[in-house]
Amino acid sequence: MSLSYNLAAIALAVGTAFATSASATTNVWDSQAPWGGATPVQYVEWNSFDSIEGDSTPEIGAGTISLTPPAAIQMGEGIYTLFNMPTITATLAGTxxxxxxxxxxxxxxxxxxxxxxxxxxSATSVxxxxxxxxxxxxxxxxxxxxxxxxxxxxxxQFKTAAPHVFIDQIALATVAAVPEPSTYAMLALGLGILGAASRLSRKQS
Ligand SMILES: [Ca+2]
Ligand SMILES: [Ca+2]
Structure with a gap:
């Protein structure tokens, strides 16, 4: 077994968990899809931003993106936050x-x-x-x-950590979850508690 074969096998095994160092390509995902081989139920992707305020016409799927305050300039198909640190809000209709x-x-x-x-x-980035x-x-x-x-x-909702961020691509995806049976039980329990709480609050109001 050659060294390069081993390295390829290792790279495959670690998947997207490890960052790699190579040339980045604009408008291309250089990393593997984080949901693996699963086919998303919904998928929205922005590759070309219509304005520094956001974009309601994603290149794939349907959704909206807005930046508050707006980014400073458009640079090619991306947007660039020259001075400010906007909060980026993206929305997607659920099912x-x-x-x-x-x-x-x-x-x-x-x-x-x-x-x-x-x-x-909240969640933490990978x-x-x-x-x-x-x-x-x-x-x-x-x-x-x-x-x-x-x-x-x-x-x-997410934010830039500092000025001078070039936003190239954003995507949202929903993938059918395969929870453990115990998770289903907890979900049912949680929904039951929520239902009881809302009944109680309706009674009190
Ligand atoms: Ca890329
Ligand atoms: Ca667009």
Missing amino acids: AGVFDVYLRAAVQGNTLASEATLNGI LAFTGAGSHGDEEELYWVWNNVVGTDLYTF
Whole structure:
């Protein structure tokens, strides 16, 4: 077995958990999809940002993105935060079910804050790729929220960690969750408690 074969096997085994160093490509995900071979139930991707305020016409799927305050300039198909540190809000209409929900981003120059929220629930970023890009070093990051009960609207919020962030690509995905039987039991219990609480609050109001 050759050394290169072994390295390839190791690289395959560690998957996206480890960042690699290579040349970054704009408008291309250099890391493997964090949901592996699963086919997303919903998928939205932005590769070309319409304005420094956001974009309601993703290149794949349907969803919205807004930046508050707006980014400073448009640079090619991406947007660049020259001075400020906007909060980026992305929305996606949900469907019924239980999902692992992903937010994925590729940025160059400075990077994003490690915390992102989905409907107010926070998660910490996983670094999937680093490499030299045309607007500074690129990072591909993702966040995942497991076993999310599908709701009408998913609202993702995340921030730039510093000025000078070139936002290249953003994607949102929902993948059918395969929870353990015990998780289903806990979900049912949680929903039961929520139902009881809402009945109680309706009674009291
Ligand atoms: Ca890339
Ligand atoms: Ca667009």
